[in-house]
Amino acid sequence: MEWAELQEWADQARQKRKNIRVYCCTSTGCQASNSPAVKKAMDKAVKEANLGTEVQVVSVGCMGFCGQGPIVEVENSQDPNHYRLYEQVTPEQAPSIIKGLQGEIVTATPGNPNHPFFAHQLQIVREHSGQIDPESIEEYLAVGGYQGLHHSLFEMSPEEVVQEITRSGLRGRGGAGFPTGLKWSTVAKMPPGQKYVICNADEGDPGAFMDRSVLESDPHRIIEGMAIAGYAVGADHGYIYVRAEYPLAISRLEKAIKQAKRNNVLGTQIFGSAINFSVEIRVGAGAFVCGEETALIASVSGGRGVPRPRPPYPAVVGLYGKPTLINNVETLGNIAPIITKGADWYASIGTGKSKGTKIFSLTGNVIYNGLIEVPMGITLREIVEEMGGGVPNGGQVKAVQTGGPSGGCIPADQLDISVDYESLSAAGSMMGSGGMVVMDQDTSMVGVAKYYMEFCQEESCGKCIPCRAGTVQMYDLLKKLLAEEATAADLAQLQELCDMVKATSLCGLGQTSPNPVLSTLRYFESEYQDLLQPAMSKV
Amino acid sequence: MKTASQETETKQPQKQPDKRFRVLDVTMKRSQYQQDSLIEVLHKAQEAFGYLEEDVLAYVAKHLKLPLSRVYGVATFYHLFMLKPGGAHTCVVCMGTACYVKGSDKILSNLEKEFQITAGETTADGQVSLVTARCIGACGIAPAIVFDGTVAGQQNSESVSKKLHQWQEEK
Ligand SMILES: Cc1cc2nc3c(=O)[nH]c(=O)nc-3n(C[C@H](O)[C@H](O)[C@H](O)COP(=O)(O)O)c2cc1C
Ligand code: SF4
Ligand code: FES
Ligand code: FES
Numbered sequence: 001m002e003w004a005e006l007q008e009w010a011d012q013a014r015q016k017r018k019n020i021r022v023y024c025c026t027s028t029g030c031q032a033s034n035s036p037a038v039k040k041a042m043d044k045a046v047k048e049a050n051l052g053t054e055v056q057v058v059s060v061g062c063m064g065f066c067g068q069g070p071i072v073e074v075e076n077s078q079d080p081n082h083y084r085l086y087e088q089v090t091p092e093q094a095p096s097i098i099k100g101l102q103g104e105i106v107t108a109t110p111g112n113p114n115h116p117f118f119a120h121q122l123q124i125v126r127e128h129s130g131q132i133d134p135e136s137i138e139e140y141l142a143v144g145g146y147q148g149l150h151h152s153l154f155e156m157s158p159e160e161v162v163q164e165i166t167r168s169g170l171r172g173r174g175g176a177g178f179p180t181g182l183k184w185s186t187v188a189k190m191p192p193g194q195k196y197v198i199c200n201a202d203e204g205d206p207g208a209f210m211d212r213s214v215l216e217s218d219p220h221r222i223i224e225g226m227a228i229a230g231y232a233v234g235a236d237h238g239y240i241y242v243r244a245e246y247p248l249a250i251s252r253l254e255k256a257i258k259q260a261k262r263n264n265v266l267g268t269q270i271f272g273s274a275i276n277f278s279v280e281i282r283v284g285a286g287a288f289v290c291g292e293e294t295a296l297i298a299s300v301s302g303g304r305g306v307p308r309p310r311p312p313y314p315a316v317v318g319l320y321g322k323p324t325l326i327n328n329v330e331t332l333g334n335i336a337p338i339i340t341k342g343a344d345w346y347a348s349i350g351t352g353k354s355k356g357t358k359i360f361s362l363t364g365n366v367i368y369n370g371l372i373e374v375p376m377g378i379t380l381r382e383i384v385e386e387m388g389g390g391v392p393n394g395g396q397v398k399a400v401q402t403g404g405p406s407g408g409c410i411p412a413d414q415l416d417i418s419v420d421y422e423s424l425s426a427a428g429s430m431m432g433s434g435g436m437v438v439m440d441q442d443t444s445m446v447g448v449a450k451y452y453m454e455f456c457q458e459e460s461c462g463k464c465i466p467c468r469a470g471t472v473q474m475y476d477l478l479k480k481l482l483a484e485e486a487t488a489a490d491l492a493q494l495q496e497l498c499d500m501v502k503a504t505s506l507c508g509l510g511q512t513s514p515n516p517v518l519s520t521l522r523y524f525e526s527e528y529q530d531l532l533q534p535a536m537s538k539v
Numbered sequence: 540m541k542t543a544s545q546e547t548e549t550k551q552p553q554k555q556p557d558k559r560f561r562v563l564d565v566t567m568k569r570s571q572y573q574q575d576s577l578i579e580v581l582h583k584a585q586e587a588f589g590y591l592e593e594d595v596l597a598y599v600a601k602h603l604k605l606p607l608s609r610v611y612g613v614a615t616f617y618h619l620f621m622l623k624p625g626g627a628h629t630c631v632v633c634m635g636t637a638c639y640v641k642g643s644d645k646i647l648s649n650l651e652k653e654f655q656i657t658a659g660e661t662t663a664d665g666q667v668s669l670v671t672a673r674c675i676g677a678c679g680i681a682p683a684i685v686f687d688g689t690v691a692g693q694q695n696s697e698s699v700s701k702k703l704h705q706w707q708e709e710k
Binding site: 028029031032033066067069203204205206207208209212213244245246282283284285286287288299300301302303304305306361363364365369370371401404435437438439443451455459461 | 573574575576577578579581582609612613616617618619620634635636637639640641672673674675676677678679680681683689690691692
């Protein structure tokens with residue numbers, strides 16, 4: 001397909017969009033609060049009001065304000081001032097929202113689109129979430145979809161694509177923040193032959209749902225990112241490893257892959273070029289460790305998800321022994337915009353070493369729960385207090401947990417730190433995949449440490465002893481502490497175990513499992529001390 | 540749904556080779572009996588049979604030409620595979636961080652007390668299996684519970700226990 005043809009195609013898709021679009025969120029969060037019925041009621045109301053030619057009800061992905069769902073948004077392309085947001089919409093309120101288009105009073109609860117929750121955001125990966133129907137490739141084309149892929153294939157050499165990603169400063173969003181361009185160039189430099197691209201959509205971090213939301217809201221964006229990656233590194237096949245707990249994401253991905261194939265943006269000779277790229281889905285079966293890249297590779301090939309030592313890295317010896325590029329969902333979601341808008345544009349956002357935006361799932365003891373995409377360098381305080389509205393019922397923030405089981409708790413007096421890779425790790429936590437759980441004054445930090453240790457102990461694959469036995473020991477010690485049966489010697493042993501497990505475990509799970517203990521010890525040591533019992537006096 | 544006439548067509552419903560094995564055959568055939576498809580096949584098997592009984596594992600092992608130990612090893616490694624039958628209904632309590640901070644541990648311990656089972660078990664009447672999960676990705680509406688596959692948000696001990704009693708009364 002020629003560029004002009006793609007343009008024409010996109011134009012046609014744009015012309016099909018009606019002036020007034022009513023967006024109903026049908027992602028998981030809102031589905032759980034009855035949004036499919038709301039969408040149905042909206043369709044009916046439009047029909048009954050005979051507005052079918054001007055008004056289009058669109059089933060869209062997550063708008064981020066999941067805690068207040070179902071969310072409905074009304075947009076009028078002829079009258080930009082007529083922008084309305086409604087929260088906790090019921091099917092009964094649907095007719096009133098439609099009548100509201102003709103000036104009548106609406107009974108649904110209005111939301112405030114200028115609320116800091118929205119105003120502080122900068123959406124790059126999520127730019128189409130809530131704006132297009134994720135089940136329609138036409139809608140994706142209408143907002144410029146697949147232009148990045150077309151541009152890469154026809155205007156750039158694979159080396160130029162890798163260079164562009166390198167210059168953008170993008171770093172992996174799956175946790176460690178490894179420079180994406182460097183990873184791509186490693187795979188690209190391997191001798192030609194069979195190579196693979198894997199999209200890591202395992203998202204095992206408890207308290208995180210960014211990847212799920214991106215897949216549910218804009219699956220074509222990820223497919224496009226994978227295809228560009230395949231071209232850049234010389235791979236013709238890709239896998240999306242997604243957890244079975246995400247059925248809606250899986251079904252929307254399946255649809256998107258079918259549409260992409262049918263329209264020749266995936267498959268053989270994409271856009272009539274000499275480039276082939278196909279994508280397959282692999283469904284996980286519930287094991288946190290499978291997010292680790294070597295375990296993931298074992299799982300994709302149908303085995304137990306057990307990590308192996310690195311090096312060799314998957315970039316050199318990966319799936320079926322071939323060079324394999326593994327990237328996180330959000331990382332891949334950044335690729336198409338970097339290609340269409342340029343590396344300089346991307347590198348101008350964020351801080352010196354952390355470029356672009358990051359999506360967080362803001363949850364826990366905070367008034368406004370949901371998904372936010374913010375530029376790197378925003379402060380934790382802006383996120384928690386302004387966007388999230390602080391702790392409900394006049395409570396106090398005690399700590400913010402970031403990075404999941406590999407991360408740690410940042411105490412309230414450090415809320416002014418900049419949110420970027422370096423600052424978060426300096427504070428004893430990490431960016432991780434993007435879970436951000438606010439904890440209030442009533443939260444026991446030792447309890448939180450025990451919670452994460454229980455998690456790691458259960459999720460340990462058992463391959464190496466420090467992690468298998470160490471996490472159990474640490475968990476028992478924390479339990480003993482909380483039962484107020486531990487002495488100073490137990491606490492000292494806990495600290496020793498932390499160092500040992502960190503230093504000697506084989507994979508990231510074991511290596512980072514002591515982090516929640518270490519960070520709570522660092523900032524809330526008195527809570528541990530308060531639980532200690534005096535040692536038995538010697539007879 | 541089977542109609543009455545279909546029932547009479549298959550004369551000996553119990554003695555016939557179990558139709559559910561055919562579902563497995565189709566799945567394995569589609570993947571050309573590749574050993575890589577083991578996890579996918581086990582997913583399908585669990586969907587069809589409700590859980591992975593030993594003869595199902597043996598059947599899969601035979602057809603994918605894998606040692607039974609390998610199939611068993613994979614089935615036990617992943618949390619979602621069940622080797623024992625579950626109840627008529629399943630209640631999944633999310634124990635992810637967001638849900639935990641908002642009290643899902645209390646919901647769980649109340650249920651355990653009230654229904655006298657621990658997580659992973661089924662009530663004596665076989666009606667309700669109680670299961671825990673590590674984040675189902677609906678953290679914005681925590682605490683989240685999955686009732687027979689349907690996610691419900693902002694739950695509390697009363698609302699969950701009510702639903703479980705409803706299931707028990709349905710019998
Ligand atoms: C125990 C463990 C679990 C992980 N889970 C995930 C995950 O769920 N999703 C993810 O993208 N990366 C996860 N990672 C990181 C991946 O191994 C890998 O670094 C990442 O997918 C690379 O992609 P990126 O460079 O785009 O970030 C995990 C790592 C470890 C050690
Ligand atoms: S550190 Fe833990 S999870 Fe990783 S390989 Fe060792 S036992 Fe398995
Ligand atoms: S799921 Fe509807 S706004 Fe997030
Ligand atoms: S923590 Fe329960 S849904 Fe994520």
